[in-house]
Amino acid sequence: MNITRENIDALNAVLKVDIAKEDYSDSVEKILTDYRKTANIPGFRKGHVPMGMVKKQYGKAVLVDEVNKLLQESLNKYLTEEKLDVLGQPLPRPQDDINWDADNFSFEFELGLAPEFEVELESKTPIVQYHIVADDKMIDEQIERIQKQYGKLVSQDTVEKDSEITGVYKNEAQDIENTVTLTLDKFKDSETEKKFIGSKRGDSITLQTKGLYNDDHELMHALKLDHDAIHGLDIEVTFTISEINKRELADLDQDLFDKLFGEGTVKSATELKEKIKEDAEKQFVQQAEQKLLNDVTEFLVDNTKFDLPAQFLTKWMQTAGEKEMDATQAREEYEKSEKSLRYQLIEGKLITNNNIQVSMDDIRNHAREMIKEQMAQFGQLNPSDKELDDIAARILSNQEEARRISEQLVSQKLIALYKEKANLKVKEVTYENFVKEVYGDK
Known part of the structure; x- marks a missing residue:
């Protein structure tokens, strides 16, 4: 041969x-x-x-x-x-x-x-690396939510601004009759709120569904309708009040601290604030790092220039998938996937050039840490090594799950590489401002 x-x-x-x-x-x-x-x-x-x-x-x-x-x-x-x-x-x-x-x-x-090319991580203009902090406003709001959650309900005669109101939404023509408990802050405008203030048990309030809530999902829940039925819905409904309560805030005492974090972990309101801040900022790290990964990826794709065998890849795509495509479909599919393919090649080059590797031990240890965190959420704070190893083995016997964890670890190592070698500018922001900058003020 x-x-x-x-x-x-x-x-x-x-x-x-x-x-x-x-x-x-x-x-x-x-x-x-x-x-x-x-x-x-x-x-x-x-x-x-x-x-x-x-x-x-x-x-x-x-x-x-x-x-x-x-x-x-x-x-x-x-x-x-x-x-x-x-x-x-x-x-x-x-x-x-x-x-x-x-x-x-x-x-x-x-x-x-595959084309020959070099990857340059240093951008002329710095890429923003967000450091998201939990500010006092966020921490105070979280503490109030906790106090409400663990507080007790006190019956009221009339509706006040912070009341919890139970009642029935009804529209006979649309066959709507659903009991819900609501708070006034969920409504979109203050005029709706004014209709409720001062109302008593048994009172009925007439409302228009269009623009009633900030979020259509709230309206879906309130009327117990599906997404298609809610879309563009503009009808009149009545809300008949059956119960009015005010939630009395729980005291910030040792009993509450122990319920939240385990006995003796938090011993004062100051420590509670520190704990909430620490836990919140841990959650923010993942979002900030995902944003960094996205931004560096976009920079690399836009600034790493090389040609691809486009004609060959278009022809290959015609028969590569589960369903065969004609030439036009394959060309459209190639155009949609070209950016992703370019990044795969760039990522592969970075992994090779920087000797980024993920071992089976890395995957196993990561699985163990995930399991420990999940068990801690259910109060199991000290699982044995055998328990962790057994659960990890079951998880990793699923090849798809093992591949997903491996990809997570590669992403983490790439983020560490970007932090070390890319031209980054650290910007400290509150979570509220991070959302505004990244997703727009919606």
Whole structure:
């Protein structure tokens, strides 16, 4: 067997694979001999079917199968030995006139080659690295939410601004009748709030659904309708009050601290604030790092210039997926995925150049830490090593889960690399301002 490569240009090549009879004849003969031993053909005892008859019946199919198998093995071996960095898979050039009665065969494959390029992490303009802090306003709001959650309900005669109101939304024509408990801050405007203030049990308030809540999901819950029914809904509903309560805030005492964090972990209101700030900022780290990863990714894709074998990749995409595409569909799919493909190549270069590796021990340890955090949320603060190892083993037996954790760890190592080598400018912001800057003031 002989494989030769013709480089068309820096990104495209053609492989020619010549297969001679001696490359496949032994394996074909062995398979046919085995067939002869087991063939069940009327008029002949098993194992005594003439070889000529076996070859006539099975020979062509066995030959085609063995040649194709040999082709695949030889291609994989060649690409590995030659250390060719290819994109997609080799594409066979169409051959409608293969003479399977011949002794020797020739096949040609198109290759898309990965481009040569360098990655420069240093941008001229610094990329913002957000450091999100929990400010006093956020901490105080969280403490108030906790006090409300653990506080007790006190019955009221009339609705006040901070009341919790239970009642029934109703519209007979639309077959709406749903009991909910609401607070006035969920409504979109102050006019709705004014309709409730001073109301008593048994009072009915007429409301328009359009613009009633800040969020359509609140309206879905309030009226117990699905998303399609809520979209653009503009009808009149009544809300009949059945119960009015005020939630008395829980005291910031040791009993509350122990319920929240375990006995003796927090011993004062000051320590409570510090704990809430610490926990909140841990949660913010992930969002800030995801933003950094996105921004550096965008910078690298926009500023790392190289060509791709676009024509080859478009042709490859026609048959690469579960469903075949025509040329137009493949071109559209390539245009949609080109940016992602460019980043995959850039990321691969960074991983290779900086020797970024994720070992099975890394994956296992990360799984253990995830499990410990989840168990802690349910009050299991000191799981044994055996418990952690057993649960981790079950999780990692799922290859998809193991792959997901591996990708997380690679992302973490890339973020560490960016923090070390990219041109970053640290910007400290509150979470509220982070949301405004990143997602817009919605």
